[in-house]
Amino acid sequence: MCGALNPDELTLLSRHTRQIEHPSGEELVGESTRVEAYDNLMRGVVKLSKTLEDGRQQIVGLQFAPDLVGRLYAGESPMTAEAASDVEVCRVPRATLERLIERNPALRKRLMDQSLRELDEARDWMVTLGRKTAAEKVASLLLLIASHLDPEAAGERRIFDLPMSRLDMADYLGLTIETVSRQFSRLKKDGIITITANRHIEVLSLAKLQARCG
Amino acid sequence: MCGALNPDELTLLSRHTRQIEHPSGEELVGESTRVEAYDNLMRGVVKLSKTLEDGRQQIVGLQFAPDLVGRLYAGESPMTAEAASDVEVCRVPRATLERLIERNPALRKRLMDQSLRELDEARDWMVTLGRKTAAEKVASLLLLIASHLDPEAAGERRIFDLPMSRLDMADYLGLTIETVSRQFSRLKKDGIITITANRHIEVLSLAKLQARCG
DNA sequence: CGATATGTTGAAAGGTCTCAAGGGACGTGG
DNA sequence: CCACGTCCCTTGAGACCTTTCAACATATCG
Structure with missing residues (x-):
């Protein structure tokens, strides 16, 4: 300012x-x-x-x-x-x-x-x-955070630390922490992200993540 | 302006x-x-x-x-x-x-x-x-419309015509038209509103409507 | 009066929540 | 260094709510 x-x-x-x-x-x-x-x-x-x-x-x-x-x-x-x-x-x-x-x-x-x-x-x-499913909501939030915290990166990968807890994410997305957690597990299982220490995220395929945003 | x-x-x-x-x-x-x-x-x-x-x-x-x-x-x-x-x-x-x-x-x-x-x-x-149930969403919208279209009225009653279709209401609330319709029926059954000609609404108890807004 | 758009209702499927249990990281104190 | 508690996160099972799909009712308009 x-x-x-x-x-x-x-x-x-x-x-x-x-x-x-x-x-x-x-x-x-x-x-x-x-x-x-x-x-x-x-x-x-x-x-x-x-x-x-x-x-x-x-x-x-x-x-x-x-x-x-x-x-x-x-x-x-x-x-x-x-x-x-x-x-x-x-x-x-x-x-x-x-x-x-x-x-x-x-x-x-x-x-x-x-x-x-x-x-x-x-x-x-x-x-x-109002209109997205839980899977799309979580993907949208990850994309939002990735573009804020790692804006310069090119290519398919993004690495960053989540600046909020599961509860904050749930409160942002209108979900419960359990549903958020399950969606993270699904993204992991499908090879779109990896998670270490709960907060450290590596997006392996930005294109696949984007495709899940609805 | x-x-x-x-x-x-x-x-x-x-x-x-x-x-x-x-x-x-x-x-x-x-x-x-x-x-x-x-x-x-x-x-x-x-x-x-x-x-x-x-x-x-x-x-x-x-x-x-x-x-x-x-x-x-x-x-x-x-x-x-x-x-x-x-x-x-x-x-x-x-x-x-x-x-x-x-x-x-x-x-x-x-x-x-x-x-x-x-x-x-x-x-x-x-x-x-993000946080309200379908029943609360519909009640909230009715209250919003009532306060816009009949702002001067005092007391427990409000009468107005809905300025939008069920589809518009559904799109505003992040619901389907069927769910909106069912919630209207419930409000009718519980004696909180009456509906004539699909669009003409009479709120019988503003207090009860407010209580359903969450 | 028929045609079309809009709204209602029912039954079943699907998604999210709730409740409950367990896992992992971290810090404190022994 | 390990034991323990706490906090945060994950996972599972069943309940509950909303959607989907289908049929029917009602309003609107030519």
Whole structure:
């Protein structure tokens, strides 16, 4: 985000912001709590989720640096934001950022683009949640993660560590952990991936994985 | 949208726009087609949907007047926009609207707010798609429609006509039409709603309907 | 009135969840 | 270094829910 600012604005911002570190699992913003500040994500992954009264949970988005975390202009946060890995953020008071947005067209455009991109991603995921089978859902998530974590790689292979637990994946896909686990086993049996130490994934055939995405 | 414009801007706009009517079912923008213009929705309901290669469809949003239809700043539309009822729009060329946005802070804020609201709605719906049962999904949709179409009504009752077919509802909820139909029958049998002529709904107990939303 | 599209209902198949048991990695303490 | 507990993950069996396929009912429209 700071890329969109000029030196004066950076100075102004630095007087109002604090650098904060959050260990994995810590909550940045709670669902239905008042929004007093936004968090400029510097490092790590943030998980956005919503929970039904009886505890059923759905992950509704992931954010990566340099996203801005926090629902702009809302009095209350519509969801929980939680550190999915160890995370480093710049916390900006609401009023400071909102004033800055008024003055700075580049920053404004950048945040507008982020919102529109998040909207595209949410709608893509709605198709996955509403219309894909468990096998297709798991394949889709692996492909999504692979393209985020190993974006430069060419060819048929991809190697990466899953940045989330089976429970997180289940909550992202609208499944149970058992179903996710079974689908991983199937992908392994069919020679499409190998798994070591639960989290380390090697995709052997990207084409076959893509074919399973529906 | 025009509420955010001054007289000069309205004159400018009127020279560049055309009023267009679309009968129900007509496509405004096709998935993966070039975006040449935006549509300012004056009357009616527009359905946004995405389709998998094998034909499975998911509705990812509904738009009502006075929303702007069309993905801002994108070269290609990420989804299909289709008239869900008879619809009247003001078609604005891309460049015209984008220039106007640069100059007019009120318009800019209005479109930003629309994007953020659509993002909230999409994420709410992700919870419905991923974590609710068929019964809860149908109840949630009825409640959503009731609050849109009969927003002023007080008390336990709501009366309205469904603005969509069973197939549309199924595509919105990630279900089949048969499952939707069965859930309607159950709501009828349990005395929560009555249905006449397939589309005319009377909600007898809003509280009971809400209790079924999960 | 017939033709067509839309909606409902039933029975069986299939997929996902639930419940239960067991396996493997990791950290702590003996 | 090993024993043990804990957490996370995997696997199996049966229950449950949704889909599929088929038949029928109802609404719409010429």
